[in-house]
Amino acid sequence: xxxxxxxxxxxxxxxxxxxxxxxxxxxxxxxxxxxxxxxxxxxxxxxxxxxxxxxxxxxxxxxxxxxxxxxxxxxxxxxxxxxxxxxxxxxxxxxxxxxxxxxxxxxxxxxxxxxxxxxxxxxxxxxx
Amino acid sequence: xxxxxxxxxxxxxxxxxxxxxxxxxxxxxxxxxxxxxxxxxxxxxxxxxxxxxxxxxxxxxxxxxxxxxxxxxxxxxxxxxxxxxxxxxxxxxxxxxxxxxxxxxxxxxxxxxxxxxxxxxxxxxxxxxxxxxxxxxxxxxxxxxxxxxxxxxxxxxxxxxxxxxxxxxxxxxxxxxxxxxxxxxxxxxxxxxxxxxxxxxxxxxxxxxxxxxxxxxxxxxxxxxxxxxxxxxxxxxxxxxxxxxxxxxxxxxxxxxxxxxxxxxxxxxxxxxxxxxxxxxxxxxxxxxxxxxxxxxxxxxxxxxxxxxxxxxxxxxxxxxxxxxxxxxxxxxxxxxxxxxxxxxxxxxxxxxxxxxxxxxxxxxxxxxxxxxxx
Numbered sequence: 253x254x255x256x257x258x259x260x261x262x263x264x265x266x267x268x269x270x271x272x273x274x275x276x277x278x279x280x281x282x283x284x285x286x287x288x289x290x291x292x293x294x295x296x297x298x299x300x301x302x303x304x305x306x307x308x309x310x311x312x313x314x315x316x317x318x319x320x321x322x323x324x325x326x327x328x329x330x331x332x333x334x335x336x337x338x339x340x341x342x343x344x345x346x347x348x349x350x351x352x353x354x355x356x357x358x359x360x361x362x363x364x365x366x367x368x369x370x371x372x373x374x375x376x377x378x379x380x
Numbered sequence: 381x382x383x384x385x386x387x388x389x390x391x392x393x394x395x396x397x398x399x400x401x402x403x404x405x406x407x408x409x410x411x412x413x414x415x416x417x418x419x420x421x422x423x424x425x426x427x428x429x430x431x432x433x434x435x436x437x438x439x440x441x442x443x444x445x446x447x448x449x450x451x452x453x454x455x456x457x458x459x460x461x462x463x464x465x466x467x468x469x470x471x472x473x474x475x476x477x478x479x480x481x482x483x484x485x486x487x488x489x490x491x492x493x494x495x496x497x498x499x500x501x502x503x504x505x506x507x508x509x510x511x512x513x514x515x516x517x518x519x520x521x522x523x524x525x526x527x528x529x530x531x532x533x534x535x536x537x538x539x540x541x542x543x544x545x546x547x548x549x550x551x552x553x554x555x556x557x558x559x560x561x562x563x564x565x566x567x568x569x570x571x572x573x574x575x576x577x578x579x580x581x582x583x584x585x586x587x588x589x590x591x592x593x594x595x596x597x598x599x600x601x602x603x604x605x606x607x608x609x610x611x612x613x614x615x616x617x618x619x620x621x622x623x624x625x626x627x628x629x630x631x632x633x634x635x636x637x638x639x640x641x642x643x644x645x646x647x648x649x650x651x652x653x654x655x656x657x658x659x660x661x662x663x664x665x666x667x668x669x670x671x672x673x674x675x676x677x678x679x680x681x682x683x684x685x686x687x688x689x690x691x692x693x694x695x696x697x698x699x700x701x702x703x704x705x706x707x708x709x710x711x712x713x714x715x716x717x718x719x720x721x722x723x724x725x726x727x728x729x730x731x732x733x734x735x736x737x738x739x740x741x742x743x744x745x746x747x748x749x750x751x752x753x754x755x
Binding site for chain 1 (some may be wrong): 400411412415416417418615618619682683684686705706708713735
């Protein structure tokens with residue numbers, strides 16, 4: 253069932269972040285893609301955009317639903333996964349790998365402490 | 381899940397198949413099993429099985445049965461032979477739509493009206509009031525919705541899957557929009573078996589007593605497994621009907637729209653010789669000419685049109701999207717929208733306002749999809 257890698261941090265809006273030095277890789281969780289169903293469109297932000305923690309930065313659409321994306325930590329977008337423009341289904345197929353959405357230069361590492369760990373996120377999704 | 385929602389006789393089988401259930405029209409219905417796109421493609425290429433037991437069925441019988449149907453329905457039910465089915469609309473006095481319906485002629489003086497789940501109560505009251513006002517006493521009107529379940533087997537392989545299970549009927553002789561009564565399918569006695577559907581493909585709709593639905597569902601799924609038959613939810617039903625430009629109540633038709641602007645003039649028979657409810661208003665609308673029309677649009681820019689999104693021309697909002705989606709068959713982002721007649725020509729460029737941005741789209745031919753298999 254639910255797939256919640258231990259090495260990531262999570263938001264209550266179902267984004268994950270993997271910290272690699274001063275950069276965070278961001279995507280949506282297995283649970284989120286499962287709830288959405290077939291993802292058919294992803295709206296990505298501009299590279300270089302400055303985001304504040306919890307700011308809406310894009311949209312992911314499945315056949316039936318439109319869902320906003322929120323950034324787990326503040327920072328500057330340094331890369332977006334342009335593969336998603338042609339292959340949005342990567343989010344379903346590999347949400348923690350090929351389906352990553354963006355990379356952000358982390359402005360304030362202390363914000364990471366406000367995110368859920370794997371156990372916390374798993375418990376949160378089970379509350380339903 | 382809201383406890384006031386109704387469940388079909390197949391509820392437990394849907395759970396067993398891992399369906400995701402959602403509220404729809406007062407019912408708790410499966411929206412998807414494997415996934416909307418996979419189910420959609422199964423119906424276009426092989427076959428899909430839908431539980432549509434939430435639909436409502438009213439039986440009207442007796443010498444004045446036809447009089448009542450002619451009064452509430454825009455199409456001409458007098459043209460129906462026993463064994464035929466007709467698409468029609470019920471309209472308000474002002475010509476807007478109460479519901480779209482199927483009219484089945486089961487016998488000399490016996491008819492079924494099949495109505496949308498979410499409209500069943502409203503339609504029932506509407507028909508009863510119409511009957512009362514017209515003083516039609518020589519007929520019997522029964523709401524049989526709770527005792528009847530409905531399965532839809534849809535797709536190019538539907539006949540191939542169904543025929544071996546129904547040795548008492550020659551399905552190849554059944555034309556679209558015809559039905560047979562009393563056919564046994566996989567040992568299950570059916571009430572009505574019709575060559576109808578809501579997917580743009582060939583297929584059958586099978587009405588059975590509620591208690592017989594589970595046995596039929598399981599027998600059909602098993603029989604079709606090798607042909608690629610999949611159980612399908614309301615998600616795929618919506619994308620399929622949308623590609624074929626079949627209207628959905630609350631989207632393309634409602635009490636804010638008339639059938640003429642929705643492109644359903646083929647089901648409005650102003651000259652049928654009965655002053656049906658809404659006839660005068662629709663005649664006037666036809667004479668004056670339409671002000672807006674339902675058109676198909678295809679996105680030029682990246683983005684998916686969705687119901688309620690504004691449609692603009694030169695920065696001015698002129699209309700609204702009624703249904704929009706990624707089309708699994710065309711692999712394009714498309715929509716249906718009401719626009720003023722002057723902007724309805726195929727090829728016209730319009731904008732769809734998606735999250736505050738005006739994205740380019742163009743008016744295209746509809747239906748978006750026509751089945752190469754359809755009889």
